[in-house]
Amino acid sequence: MSGEGVLVYAEYIEGMLHPVTYELIGKGRELISKLGGSVKAVIIGSGASGRAEELIHYGADEVYVYECSEGVALNTLLHKELLVSLIHEIKPKLVLYGATPWGRSLAPRVAAALRTGLTADCLDVYVTDDGSIVQVRPAFTGNIIAHIKTVTTPVMTTVRYKVFKPPKKDPSRNGKVIIREVPADVDIHHKEIEVLGKAREKEVNIADADVIVAGGKGLKRREDLKLLEELAELLDGVLAVSRPLVDAGWASKDRQVGFSGNVVKPRVYIACGISGSPQHLAGMKDSKVIIAVNIDPSAPIAKYSDLFVVGDLYEVVPKLIEEIKRVRGKP
Amino acid sequence: MKPAPDVEKVRFDVRRGVVDRSSAELEINPFDLHAIEAAVRIKESVGGIVTVISMAPPHAEPALRDALARGADRAILLSDRRFAGSDTLATSYTLASAIKKLGEFDLIICGEKSVDGDTGQVGPEVAEFLGIPHVSYVTEIKEVSNGSVTVASDFGVAYYLVRAELPALLSVTKEVNVPRKPKFKDLMKARKAEIEVWSADDLKDVLDLNRLGLEGSATRVVKAYYALEKGREGIKVKGDEGIHKIIDLLSSSGVI
Numbered sequence: 001m002s003g004e005g006v007l008v009y010a011e012y013i014e015g016m017l018h019p020v021t022y023e024l025i026g027k028g029r030e031l032i033s034k035l036g037g038s039v040k041a042v043i044i045g046s047g048a049s050g051r052a053e054e055l056i057h058y059g060a061d062e063v064y065v066y067e068c069s070e071g072v073a074l075n076t077l078l079h080k081e082l083l084v085s086l087i088h089e090i091k092p093k094l095v096l097y098g099a100t101p102w103g104r105s106l107a108p109r110v111a112a113a114l115r116t117g118l119t120a121d122c123l124d125v126y127v128t129d130d131g132s133i134v135q136v137r138p139a140f141t142g143n144i145i146a147h148i149k150t151v152t153t154p155v156m157t158t159v160r161y162k163v164f165k166p167p168k169k170d171p172s173r174n175g176k177v178i179i180r181e182v183p184a185d186v187d188i189h190h191k192e193i194e195v196l197g198k199a200r201e202k203e204v205n206i207a208d209a210d211v212i213v214a215g216g217k218g219l220k221r222r223e224d225l226k227l228l229e230e231l232a233e234l235l236d237g238v239l240a241v242s243r244p245l246v247d248a249g250w251a252s253k254d255r256q257v258g259f260s261g262n263v264v265k266p267r268v269y270i271a272c273g274i275s276g277s278p279q280h281l282a283g284m285k286d287s288k289v290i291i292a293v294n295i296d297p298s299a300p301i302a303k304y305s306d307l308f309v310v311g312d313l314y315e316v317v318p319k320l321i322e323e324i325k326r327v328r329g330k331p
Numbered sequence: 332m333k334p335a336p337d338v339e340k341v342r343f344d345v346r347r348g349v350v351d352r353s354s355a356e357l358e359i360n361p362f363d364l365h366a367i368e369a370a371v372r373i374k375e376s377v378g379g380i381v382t383v384i385s386m387a388p389p390h391a392e393p394a395l396r397d398a399l400a401r402g403a404d405r406a407i408l409l410s411d412r413r414f415a416g417s418d419t420l421a422t423s424y425t426l427a428s429a430i431k432k433l434g435e436f437d438l439i440i441c442g443e444k445s446v447d448g449d450t451g452q453v454g455p456e457v458a459e460f461l462g463i464p465h466v467s468y469v470t471e472i473k474e475v476s477n478g479s480v481t482v483a484s485d486f487g488v489a490y491y492l493v494r495a496e497l498p499a500l501l502s503v504t505k506e507v508n509v510p511r512k513p514k515f516k517d518l519m520k521a522r523k524a525e526i527e528v529w530s531a532d533d534l535k536d537v538l539d540l541n542r543l544g545l546e547g548s549a550t551r552v553v554k555a556y557y558a559l560e561k562g563r564e565g566i567k568v569k570g571d572e573g574i575h576k577i578i579d580l581l582s583s584s585g586v587i
């Protein structure tokens with residue numbers, strides 16, 4: 001089966017369209033210049049039809065919409081079945097998903113059902129001169145970068161959030177919205193899995209943050225996180241931590257940066273008292289600007305920082321707060 | 332359970348972009364310690380048998396012994412040259428086939444991902460091959476009853492409560508529990524325990540031999556390189572000069 005074009009799975013959870021969707025559509029447009037075909041998107045859920053035009057404005061040519069009631073909208077088995085039937089019908093060459101928890105749970109099921117390859121958590125996708133698709137991903141906790149080709153069709157990829165630029169929205173763009181009924185042979189209820197409701201909200205979503213101030217083992221007491229929080233608030237950012245502080249119970253996992261926590265890519269990352277273990281680096285080394293404050297000049301994080309300030313965070317951070325206030329205070 | 336090298340210890344062949352597999356022993360993938368702990372806790376509260384299953388080279392045996400010491404009752408190592416080169420699709424197919432051969436089960440638990448492969452795909456793919464529901468990124472196991480399991484799962488935007496009918500597969504995060512250290516007497520006992528080794532031939536009545544290893548894989552690594560070799564051309568400063576440099580950088584980044 002040879003395919004055509006790119007299909008983007010729009011991640012739509014309880015009325016929220018994940019912004020990685022726009023980035024994937026933008027990448028899809030770039031890829032079709034070499035791959036041929038069009039950019040199609042699929043959106044599933046309650047109220048999905050209301051978001052279809054928006055996907056066109058960001059660059060989709062066709063949007064397939066499956067409306068379903070709220071009670072079943074978050075059922076991975078339903079999403080899988082709808083995707084499998086749509087992929088059989090429209091035969092895309094490449095299917096892109098966000099490498100979000102939801103995308104990384106759903107995409108493997110679709111891949112196994114289609115018996116095709118899936119490459120996880122990609123940092124790039126490109127097309128070679130001979131027209132084959134190459135996927136670029138980290139492995140070994142970010143130590144190795146591998147370029148991967150898929151020998152089956154379609155090629156399927158989950159792509160990390162914030163690695164591609166979102167395209168500009170163009171409200172004058174035209175495309176086709178195709179409203180679909182759930183096919184008769186698809187079990188809409190899939191009772192073997194049931195989402196009972198929200199267990200709890202996240203304390204914070206650090207993956208979305210523009211500025212992150214992170215603390216590590218260099219902190220002496222839990223209360224001292226307040227100091228970093230003050231700096232974060234001043235910069236309109238959020239407080240994050242490295243794994244040891246989560247293990248010590250000082251902060252929730254929602255704030256943990258690293259391979260086993262959250263992978264982040266803010267505009268500015270300020271690491272205070274973090275030495276930079278491989279597992280921490282895997283979670284933040286792609287940040288746009290990295291500033292580290294550490295008392296130990298040989299801390300590994302030095303090598304991955306744009307600016308490394310050798311000093312005690314208990315001296316540097318309060319002075320920095322003062323200085324920012326002073327600079328801001330100027331007319 | 333995946334036997335994996337300790338990524339803090341393993342050496343990388345920087346030039347070739349590969350891992351020097353002889354530089355670190357295979358041990359239980361850290362995420363899978365939480366899966367084993369979860370299974371043992373369920374056994375302790377509702378009964379049952381915990382079987383650990385791995386696909387790995389023969390020298391992974393100590394990792395399976397470690398799993399037995401941590402409370403598993405039975406350990407099966409799928410090991411055969413024909414499994415070599417498997418991607419997540421071929422690995423999941425092989426594991427699912429071996430689980431079919433094992434017979435009836437209620438719950439499969441795995442770690443959210445491995446420290447070496449980093450994909451997190453094998454769990455959901457195994458569930459698909461077995462035709463059972465799965466829940467990924469499980470942060471809490473709330474209830475295990477006769478017919479179902481109720482868990483909290485990280486959906487990205489928030490945590491959701493999900494109920495899955497048994498048999499089901501859960502992939503758990505490190506938040507789900509704190510694994511206990513194995514007791515000395517259990518370590519001793521595990522040293523003498525039997526590790527069952529299954530080859531491709533042992534599975535030939537439940538699987539298609541063409542879907543194994545590299546031949547059964549859908550993806551190929553065409554190039555690999557060491558990522559951490561090249562850092563940033565950063566500058567290192569001390570004291571008050573550091574404060575001023577931070578201010579400069581924050582303002583050139585548009586943050587202040």
